[in-house]
Structure formats: C-alpha cells, structure tokens
Amino acid sequence: MDKTFQPADIEQRWYQSWEAAGYFAPKGGDEPYCVMIPPPNVTGSLHMGHGFQETIIDALVRYHRMAGYDTLWQVGTDHAGIATQMVVERQLAAEGKDRHEMGREAFIEKIWDWKATSGGTITQQLRRLGASPDWSRERFTMDEGLSQAVQETFIRLYREGLIYRGQRLVNWDPALHTAISDLEVVSEEEQGKLWHFRYPLSDGSGHLTVATTRPETMLGDAAVAVHPDDERYAHLVGKEIDLPLCDRRIPIIADDYVDPEFGTGCVKITPAHDFNDYEVGQRHDLPLLNVFDDDAAINDHAPEFYRGMDRFTAREKIIDDLRHLGLLEKTDDHTLKVPRGDRSGVVIEPYLTQQWYVDAKALAGPAIHAVESGQIEFVPKQWENTYFAWMRDIQDWCISRQLWWGHRIPAWFDAEGNIYVGADESSVRAEHGLDDALPLHQDEDVLDTWFSSALWTFSTLGWPEDTEMLQRYHPTSVLVTGFDIIFFWVARMIMMTLHLRGEVPFKQVYVHGLVRDAEGQKMSKSKGNVLDPIDLIDGIDLPGLMEKRTAGLMQPKQAERIREATQRQFPDGINAYGTDALRFTFYSLAATGRDIKFDIGRIEGFRNFCNKIWNAARYVLMNCEGKDCGLDPQLPVTLGTSELWIESELQRVLERFRHSITSYRFDLASQGLYDFIWNEYCDWYLELSKVSLRDESDPAAARGTRRTLIRTLEKSLRALHPLMPYITEEIWQSVAPLAGASGPTIMLQEFPREDATLINEPAIANIEWLKNFALAVRTIRGEMNIPPGKRLPVLLREGSPEDPERIEALKAQLKQLAGLASIEWLTGDAPASATGLCGKLEILVPLADLIDRDAELARLDKEIEKLKGELKRIEGKLNNAGFVAKAPAEVVAKEEEKLRFQQTSLEKLLLQREQLGNIPS
Template identity: 65%
Template sequence: MDKTYDPRAIEQSLYEQWERAGHFRPSGEGTPYCIMLPPPNVTGTLHMGHAFQHTLMDTLMRYHRMSGDDALWQGGTDHAGIATQMVVERQLATDKVSRHDLGREKFLERVWQWKEQSGGTITRQMRRLGNSIDWERERFTMDEGLSRAVREVFVRLHDEGLIYRGKRLVNWDPVLHTAVSDLEVINEEEQGSLWHLRYPLADGSGHLVVATTRPETMLGDTAVAVHPEDERYRHLIGKQVALPLTGRSIPVIADDYVEPEFGSGCVKITPAHDFNDYAMGQRHDLPMINIFTVDAKINDEAPEAYRGLDRFEARKRIVADLEAQGLLERIDDHKLMVPRGDRTGAVIEPFLTDQWYVKAGPLAEPAIAAVEDGRIRFVPENWSKTYFEWMRNIEDWCISRQIWWGHRIPAWYDADGNIYVAHDEAEVRKKYKLGAEVALTQDPDVLDTWFSSALWPFSTLGWPEKTPELSRYYPTNVLVTGFDIIFFWVARMIMMGLKFMDDVPFREVYITGLIRDAEGQKMSKSKGNVLDPIDLIDGITLDALLEKRTQGLMQPQMAKKIDKATRKQFPDGIPPFGTDALRFTLASLASTGRDIKFDLGRIEGYRNFCNKLWNAARYVLMNTEGQDTGLGNEPVELSLADRWIQSRLQGAINQVRGNLDQYRFDLAAQALYEFTWHDYCDWYLELSKPVLTGDSSAEQQRGTRQTLVRVLDALLRLMHPIMPFITEAIWRQVGPLAGSQGDTLMHLAYPVRDEARVDAQAESEIEWVKTFILGMRRIRAEMDISPGKPLPLLIDNWKDADRSRYAQAEAFIGFLGKPESVTWLDAGTEAPESAMALVGEMRLLIPLAGLIDKDAEIARLEKERAKVQKNLEVCSAKLANPSFVDRAPAEVVDKERARVAEMGVTLKELESQLEKIRRL
C-alpha cells in the first residue's frame, strides 16, 4: 500500500473496473431487493441534495447486495421538458434562430442531438459518487419503451373517463407560454403595494372600497364579495357596482371566504386571474373574463385604451386613470408573496386555458387506503400526515404543457373540434371508424414531465409487457426522496402503480431532509452558498470557488464575505477530500427527516478518519504480510486483547445492521466510527504490539496476526456500503491474508453477529486495563510529565481481583503505561504526596517528588491560571452586558455561557494541581 492515502489514485480506476466487470448487475438469486433512482434531469448536474440521497440509496443497495439479496438499483434520467427545451433554445438564440424557424420536427432532432452529446453529465458525476447502479438497464423517460407506456396509460385513463380536456385556471409562465406545475413556481416575499380603489354603486348612492395588489386585473372583475355576516354591507348584497374604466356593472355577492378584518372587508373577484376567486366564481356561477394574452399583455376583452399593453404598463395606466377620476383612495406599502417561474424568473399568472386533466379523486382513494392499511409506510411516520392532508383535498391534475419537447399527447382533432384518443392516428381511424376523407390534426401539446415519471416504478421494468423483471422486482422496496415532492411524484406513483399494477410501487418511503449550509440557510446560487459535491471530492482553489459563486445572482463582494470562513479554514482552497469522506459525512448527518447543516469541518474530520483507517491497514500489513496468519491448521492462542476486539466487533455488527435496517444511517456511521477509531485503532493496534514485539509464543503471535487481519477484513465489509472505495482498495491487500476470496469486496457476505465470539469477561477485563492506562496518562498530562518517562507507581485500596487482573494484563500495562516500578501498598500504609487516579475503588498513586521541577511547574500553572482568569472575566463581563444578551443571536449567547462554564471548571482544576504541587 502507498504510504499516503490519496483518493484520487484509487477511486475512478476502481469504479471503472467494477462497471466493466458488471458487478452492479442483480445476481438473480436470493430475495429481490429493488430501489428506483428518482430520475434526475438530463440537463442537470450533481448537487448536494443528489449527493445526499444517492449516498443513502447506494448504502442500502450495497448492504442488501452483500446480505445475499438479488439487488437491482434501477437508474435513468428524466427528459425534463421545459429545462431541456430552454437549453436548446438558448443555443439556437446564439445563431439568431428560434424553434419556430426550424419547425417542430427539426427542433426535436436538435434536442435529441444535444441529449446524445451533452446530456450525460449528471450520470458521469453519479459514477464519481460511487453509485452502484445497473447501468446496462439505464432508462430515459423519452426512450421508446417508456414512451409506449405513457401512451398506453393516457389512452386507458381517457377511455375510462379519468382523463379529460377542460378550461380551468393554471399557473402560466408568460415567457415560456406554457402551464407549469406548483413545483416550478417559487413563492418569495417581496415589497409591493396595496391599492385601495373606489367602486361606485350603480344607483349612485355611494361607493365601496376594495383593496388589491394587482390593479390591472380589475378589468376582468365580475363581482365584489363581502362576508354574509358583515353588518356594514349586508344591505348591499345583490346590488350592482359600476366597475370603473370598463362600462360594466357587476354584483355584490356574499361569501364566507371573505375576511371582514382585511382591508375594507370588500374583495374584488376576478375568477379568470386568481385561484381563490376562481373557486368563488364557480360557487356563484360568475362569468370568467380572461383579460391577458399568452405573454401577459392586455387582450381584446379589456377596454380599447389598455389593449396590447404589458400587464405592468397597464397597471401604471389604470392607477393613473383611477386617480384622475377620483377613484384611488390610497396606496399602502405591502409585503406579499410573489410567484415566479423557477426557469424564467417571470411573475406567474393564474391563467384560464384549455388543458388536459387527470380526474384525481377516484385514483386518490385507493392510494390513501394503501398508506392507511400499512401496505406503504412513511419513514419518519409523521410524513404520512402530510400525504393524507394533500390526498384528501386533491385537485384534478393538469398534465398538458405548451412546449415541443416531451411526450406528445395522443389526441387528434377533426375540423369540428371533436377529440379522438388512441396510440396513433391509424388506431384513431380504426377505433372511431373514420375514413381517409376526415382530416385529423394531432394535439400540439406535450405531457407534464411528472406524468411519465409517475409510471417510473413499472415502466422502467418493461410494462406494459409482462417482463420477468416486472414480476420479480415490482413492487420495489423503498423510495428515497425529499419531502418537497411527496405530492408531485410520490403520491402520483402510488396512484398509478395501484391503477395499472394493482399493487403499491414500493413498500416504504424514506423521506430525507434538505441539505443546508453551515448557518442553516437553504443552498441557492443567489445566496452564493452552493457546494458542488465534485469540488469537495476533487478539491478546488478559492479563486475558482469564488468564480463559481458569482455565476449566480450574487455580487462578488458578498461572495467574498461568505467565503471568509472557508478562506480562514482552508487558505489554499478546499483540498481533495475524496468520495468516501463525503459519503461518510452525509451518512453521519442523516438523522431521520431533519434538515442538515453541512459544515466543511465535518468532512475534514472524516477525511482524517479515512487516513486513520489507511494507516491502520498499513500497520496490519507490515505485521502480517509474509507471516503466518493462521490460515492453515497450526495452533492459535488468542490473547485477552484478541478476544476483546472480536467481542467488540460483534457489538458493532449488531449496531450497524440494526441501524441500517431502520434507516438510521447516522447511528450506523457513528457505530462504525467509534469501533474503528477508538476500539480498533486507538486500543487494539496498540495492545497488539507487546504480543508481536515481545517474547510471546508462536501460537500467541499467530493468534494476534490472525485477529488483526480478520477483524480488519470484517470491518472493511461492515464499512463498504458507506465507504466503497477505500474499503475495496484496502481489502484487496488484506483480504487474502484473512482468507477472503472473490473478485470484489461488494460481493462478499455482510458480517453477521457471531454469538460464540461475544466475550463479556474479556470486555470487562480490557475496560479495567483501559481505565488503568488512561489514569496514568491523565496524571502525566496534568503534571506535564513526558509520555516516555517511566513512572514509579503505587497502588492503594486494591482487592485480590485487581491484582489478578493486573497479572493477566501486565504486558499491556507495561507497554502502554510505562510504569518504572509497581508497589502494592498494604492497607493503612501512608503514601507520599502523589497525583492520583481511580480505577474503580482502587487508587493509582504517582509520587511527584523528583518527577517534576516544582518551581517551574508552579510558574507554568500560575501563568495558565492567569490566562484563563482573564478570559473568564472578559466573557463574564460580556454576559453581564444587557445590550449583548438582548441583541446577540441566542446561539451566540448560549455559546458564550458554555465557554464561561468550561473556563470555571478549568480554573478549579488548575487550582487543585497547584495545591498538590505546593505541598511537595
């Protein structure tokens, strides 16, 4: 093995070997275990959310593969209709060409060409992350098999009356000229205005005041609503209001939705341009007047003076005209939530258009029952409440989009507008008995991307064909996903799976939290706090990182400010941490359902953990290569330490397996860390040295060498699902010495607890030894005595069991504690002034006379005491200042209080040490 652990030297080459050898294919034997990768956008690049969820999925896949299951991780990408079309349209724009110039067919050819050349970025990055996906089965939502499944589902649902075409209100992006889903709308608070407008009563008896944040929509008002119990307006219900600027009259209606306390208690109702107003319009059978064109300009339904104006220009003109007519009462500053398209940044308009819809109610009922009766379990369970709340109030699903890239809707129209639905035009003519003389035109719209991804669990396995894969791997085992797409994807997969497979698509849904930055802020380009997982794996200079951050909306100065902490921690840039350190960090942070604060300090710590493991393996190899590790029939004698580490290993196996089974990746990672760092590296490797370097018998040395390699071999298997690269690289060196055989670690059996190796007595004995050695080390540290200096040791208040334990562990204590001499004091013997440590009730005493320079030690301790005292006074004064306590963030104040408490303890310890030394 190389002296230094360098992830760049092992990771990519190992992955290429794994993929080339077909190691990610399902075995075809054992219990089927399948996970469907949530298909990332083909336009996308890997972000921290991907890295987090993919790490958890790959951990599960490798764990179950090693547990003997027939493991299939089905991967693929989503065609990402809007995002992909925008990418290609931007490319065309550089040549001053639009998609309309090319025409639909030529444009789609360009999209496919782009997909083949540039669409694989994210799958290459997924390989860098170590994803053990069966790439030979990779699917794409626009490939022929999945396209056929989409057409089949559409036709069947339409023929059953569960898909229909209707005019309803949708989220409309006026730049893209298409309906968009709620997930593609970002609602953020912005500073705006609240205009108070006077609407005259038609009979001239006065006016009502309505408040609105969008005055331009008044041109489409069809009512003014008041609460039915509002005494101020009950007498006006049913009367008419003269709608300003339009020449129309509209009624005053009563509806419980109105809040009397908001504004004047009167609400203008524009059913064609507000979702709440739309619902009220349906309740009261109001006209629906659409005043916008597809690009949010005023159309011909509005008065001539405003036609053709952009909505915001129209707003200014309308407000000015109202003011000129004395109908503008006042304008208030007002914060409001503004919906913007996530791709364009344009303000989204509620827009009345003809669209295709799925009738969701009949599909939702069995999907609700599947979670209620336990066929599907949410982890954590509380997310089922979120699921139920949405499903029980589900609206029909708008599935059409006014773009060209996607699954074109399999519907055709004749000259009279009649609709015919089938898989293709030939089938339409046969199904509806239409002759060649009937001209048909296919619907130009495509299906919402979520429609095809709702079929993902069964379409990727070959449905509608009854393939062997479909019968073997459906239902899948677990879906790993974020809470933000429970509605958009999880619920729809459940509905479609139950409808077309008559079974749930997965047994469990593990919901992850969001990855946030170290301050708890959501990562976004505009904030400049995005971390690219590949940068953490490969490393990046600070200049390159700064340049990346300013590619978003962030100003360079703000980016520099945010990077201040990074610059302080890593002045030469972010070093290459490697994939394993990143994966272990993400696993260790994966507590169920909670958002995660990602701190670079954590990944640095786990990079050190990788180093620790690497160096431990080098020590093992140096002491076992070319040596007898007990692979033959030669006698083997296990030392107390050998029996202890093997017993501790069984506990670790139990913890890791149990936590992985419960999706407690954080606790599994913690158990691995504790066993590896503390039990194996810090203690067992040290305890092995006196056996290997002393005058132990050949049987004893063989036993220790065997234990070194076999425990490390088991540990590598145990760690492999989370840290695949470093474990494989080490195993290839260590495995043969432990008797492991195979082409790759990932196909070896995952460790199972062996009760025969559980040794409670050995664990108790070694805990006593550790306490003994740590007691001596603490005295050395407190008294500033050199670690290599032998110490005279007096033992007081001991029992026969203590003396017996010491005799058994004398070699270990002598090697690690380095006592110069050991004297067992009889009861009542007076000991000289000594430093003391307790081992149970037994006392370890080290006489200080002659061991330390009394005056020098007093001077050192007094200097340290003065320093702590000064810092304590400064911090205490800060906490005594009401201005600091009241204004500083709570976490800053709490941190300062913790420092004060810690310094108080330190001060007492220093005083105690000074007192001991002065008595010498």
C-alpha cells in the same frame, strides 16, 4: 500500500473496473431487492441534494447486494420537458435561429442530437460519487419502451373516463407559453404595494373600498365579496357596483373566503385570474372573464384603450386613470409572496386555458388505503400525515404542457372539435370509421414529465409487456426521496401503479431532509452558499470557486457580495477530500426526517478518518505479511483477553449497524462503525496487539493476535464498504489473502454477520477496566505536564476484589497503554503523588523524580494569574447591568459559559499546585 492515502489515485480506477466487470448487475439470490433511482433531469448537473440522496441509495444497495439479495438499482434520466427545450432554444438563439422557423420535427431532432452529445453530465457525476446502479439497464423517459408505456396509459385512462379535456386555471408562464406544475413555481417574499380603490355603488349611495396588489386584473372582476358575518357590509350584499373603467356592473356577494381583518374587508373577485377567486366564482356562479393573452398582455375582452398593453404597463395606466377619476384612496407598502417560474424567472399568472386533466379524485381512494393498511410504509411515519392531507383534498391533475419536447398527446381533432384518442392517426381512423378525406389534426401539446415518471417503477421493467424483470422486481423495495416531491411524484406513482398494475409501486418510502448550509440556510446561487459535490471531492482553488459562484449573475453588487463571502469562507479554496469522506459526511448527518446542515468541518474530520484507516491497515500488513496469521488449523492459536474483547465489540457493532441501516438511521450506522474502527480497533486494540507481537516466547498468542488483527480489519472493511466503497476496496485487496478471503472485489463479498456466541462479557468488562486505568494515568500525565515518553511508576491501594487478578493478567497491556515503568501495591505511607481512580482502585503516581518541582510551580502560578485576570474581566462584564440588559441573550449566555469554564480550570490548577507543594524541594 502507499505510505499515504490519495483518493484521486484510486477512485476512478476502481469505478471503471467495477463497471467494466458488470458487478452492478443483479446476481441472483433468494429474495429480490429493487430500488428505482429518482430520475434526474437529463439537463442536470450534480448538486448537494443529489449527492446526499444517491449516496443514501447506494449504501442500501451495496449493503443488500453483500447481504445476499438479488439486487437491482434501476437507473435512468427524465427528459425534463421545459429545461431541455430551454437549453436547446438558447443554443439556437446564439446561432441566430428560432424553433418556429425550423419546425417541430427539425427542432425535436436537434434536441435528440443535444441529448446524445451533452445530456449525460449528471450520470458521469453519479459515477464519481461511487453510485452502483445497473448502468446496462439505463432508461430514459423518452426512449421507445417508456414512450409506449406512456401512450398505453393515456389511451387506457381516457377510455375509462379518467382523462378529460377542460377549461380551468393553471400556473401559466408568459415567457415559456406553457402551463407549469406547482413544483416549478417559486414563491418568495418581495416588496410591493397595496392599492386601495373606490368602487362606486350602482345606486349612487356611496362606494366600497377594495384593496389589491394586482390592479391589472380588475379589468376581469366579476364581483366584490365581503364576509357573511361582517356587519359593516351586511346591508350591501346583493347590491351592485359600477366597475370602474369597464362600463360593467358586478354584484356584491358574501363568502367565508374573505378575511374581514385584511385591508378593508372588501375583496375584488376575479375568477379567471386567481385560484381562490376561481373557487369563489364556482360557488356563486360568476362569469369567467379572461383579460390576458398568452404573453400576459391585455386581450380584446378588456376595454379598448388597454388592449395590447403588457400587464405591468397596464397596471401603471390603470392606477393613473383611477387616480385622475378620484378613485385611488391610498397606496401602502406591502410585502407579498410573488410566484415566479423557476426556469424563466418571470411572474406566473393563474390563467384560464383548455388543458388535459386526470381525474385524480377517482384514483386517490385506493392510494390512501394502501398507506392506511400498511401496504406502503412511510419512514419517518409522520410523513404519512402530509400524504393523507394532500390526497384527501386532491385536485385534478393538469397533464398537458404547451411544449414541443415531450410525449405528444395521442389525440386528434376534426374541424368541428371532436376528439379521437389512439396510438396513431391510422388506428384512430380505422377505429372510428373516419374517411381519409376528413382532415385530422393531432394535439400540439405534450404530456407533463410527471406523467411519464409516475409510471417509473414498472415502465422501466418492461410494462406494458409482462416481462420477467417486472415479475421478479416489482413491487420495488423502497423509494428514497425528499419530502418536497411527495405530492408530485410519490403520490402519483402510487395512484398510477395501483390502477394500472393492481399493486403498490414500493413497500417503503424513506423521506429524507433537504441539504442546507452550515447555518441552516437553503443553498442557492443568489446567496453564494452553494457547494458542488465534485469540488469537495476534487478540490478547487479560490479563483475557480469565485468564478463558479458568480457565473451568470447580472448584478455587479451581488457578484461582489458573493466574492467577499466566498473569500471569508474559503480563503484558500476548497481542499480535495475524496468521495469516501464526502459520502461518510452525508451519512453522519442523515438523521431521519431532519434537514441536513452541511458543515465542511465534518468532511475534514472524515478525511482524517480515511487516513486513520489507511495507517491502521499499514500497521496490520507490516505485522502480518509474510508471517503466520493463524490460517493453518493444525497450529495452535491462543486468544487473549484483548482478542476476545475486540471480537466481542465487532459482533456488537455489526448487530447495531444492521439494525440501523435497515431502519434508515444512517447517522447511527456510520457513527457505530466510526467509533469502533477509530476508538476500539485503532486506538486501543492496535496498541494492545503490540504486547503479544513483541513477546516471542508465546507463538500461539502472537498467531492469535495476528489472526485477530487481520480478520477484524477484513470484516470491518466489508462492513464499511457500503458507506466508503473506494478505500475499503483498495485496502481489502491487500488484506483479504491474509485473512483467508478470496474474490475479485469486496463488493461481491458476503456482508459480515454478527454472531452473539462470540460476545465475551468478562473480556469486555476486563478491557473496560483496563481502559479506565490507562485513562486515569493519562489524565495525571496531562495535568502534571509530564512528557508523553516518560515511563511512570504507579502505586496502587484500595480497589475491588477482582483488581489484583486483573492487574496480574493485564500488567503487560497496562504498561503498554499507559506508558508505565512499574506497577506495585502500596505497603506503607504514600509519597507525594498525583492520584487517579479506576472504580474503587486508587492509582498514585509519585512525582518527586518525574518533574522539576520549582519550574512546574512557576508555570502553574503564571497560568493561575492569567486565569484570575480573565475571570475578573468576565465577572466585570456580567456584573455590568447595562451589558446584561442590552446584549443579546445568546451573547450573555456565552459569557456565562466562559465564566463557568474558567472557574473549573482555575480549580484544577489550584489542586495541581497543592499536590506539587507537598513534594520536597
């Protein structure tokens, strides 16, 4: 092994070796274990959320693969209708071309060309993370098999009456000219206005004042609503209003939807341009008057002098016209949530269009029962409540999109608008007996990408064919996903799978949190706090990081703010930490159900953990290679207390790890291994091993130590492999032969099983006692400023009945761990000493010959005076009533914590000085 751990030297070499050898494919076994990748967009690139999610899945997959399961991690990507079409349209625009000029077929061909050359970025990045799916089975939601599954599903649901076409409100993107899902709408607070308009009563008796943030939609008003219990307006319910600018009369209605405390308590109702208003309109049988076109410009249903205007131009014109008519009462500043398309950035409109829908209510019942009955378990369990709340109030699902890229809807229309659904035009004609002369036109729309991904668990395994893979691996074992797509993906998979397959898609749903920055803020490009997992793996200099963070920003001030923040946060750029350190950081933060605050300081610590493992392995190999490691059963092996103890600790950590990872407590699984490897094995056992390795008089004991060293390391590497695949593989290749293990790769080795019979409680108790003894001596050494290399005499008194036996049995180990010259029981008066306790045992370190008394007293006096000065400063601040009253509570609390810390420190120094004062000069 090299002297230092260099992750860049080993990661890609090992990954290419694993993939080329086909190690990620199922290998058979008694019980199948199958996980489906949440398919990333084909246009995507790796972000921290992907990194976190895929490392979680990979740990599960690698663990179950090693535990003997027939393991399949099914991989694939989503065709990402809107995102992909936008990418290719931008490329065409740069060439001065337009998709409409090209035509649909040529444009689709262009997208396939792009997919072949540029659509695999994220899958390559997943490989950099060490993800181990079966790449030989990679699927794509537009490949031939999945397209057949999508078509089969649409036709079947249509014929069962569960898919229909209707006119309803959708989220409409005026830039992309398509309906979009709620997940593609980003609503953020923006500063706007609240306009108060007077609507004259038709009988001339006065007016009602309504408040609105969207004056342009008043052209489509169908009513004014008040709350049924609002006494201010009860006498007006049933009367009519002359809608300003429109030459129409609309009724005054009463509805519980109205909040009497908002604005004036009078709300304009525009059923064709607001989702809540639509529901009010349905209850009161109000007309649906759409006054926008596909571009969100005013259409021909509005008064002539507004037609053709952009919605925001029309807004200004309407406000100005109402002002001139004396109907603008006042304008208030108002903070509101504005919905924008996550791709286009434009304001989304609730828009009335003809779309295709799935009758989700009809599918929801069995999906609710599957979770209620325990066929599907959510982890953490509280997410079941979120699932139930949405499913019990589910709305029909709009599945059509006005795009060219995607699964084109298999429906044809004749000139009279009759609908014919089938696999292709010829089968439609044959089924319905339609003459070839009858013109038919296929629906121009494509299906929502969530429609194809709802079939993901079984379509990727070969459905609608009843394949061996489908029979073997479905239902799948677990779905790992973020809470933000419980509605959009998880629930729809459950509904579709139960309906089409008669079984659940997965047995468990592990819902993880979202990755945020160290302050808990959502990572976003506009904030400049986005971290790229590949940058954390490979490192990036400051200019490169600044360039990445400001790329594409149009506002110079924002770019400059992000550059300044980046310079403060990463003055030297980001170091290269390697994949294993990044993965382990994710696991350490993965407490169930909580969002993840990613602090880069943690990854620094786990890079050090990698170094610790590497250096420990070098020590073990140095002491074991070419030597007798106890593999010959004919030669005696003696296991001392240290060996029995470390074996016991290994069994305990293996049991905790297995329980933690199968209950999705990756934080506990990683912490347990970290504590065992760093503290118990590296810090304690490696030191303890030096005693028997240096004692040539007992070869059986040395043989036992070497066997324990190498076997404990080998098992630890196997246990750690699901979390840190690269470093464990690299070291295991050198360690395995010495431990009697064989095989081409660690990833196909058996996961180490715990054995409770190997837990030796007396050995555990004895080593815990030894550790407490050593720590007591180390504390004295630190407090008395005794050099680390100085070997100390210690005297003992008091203690428990077991202590003399322990001292005799572990004397050599105590001297090694605590750096002792001698250990003796005190028989007379105690000399001037520093004292520590190990249980009831009093440990005395005589100080006369160990330190320069006068120099140490001078040093302590200086430290004491410094502390007294600092205490006086803090006390003065806290005694200042003005400071305590004006400073934030957290600042005051911080100063109080400083005061307590300094007081404790002063007490310790005064005690040390008192002990030193007893030493003769």
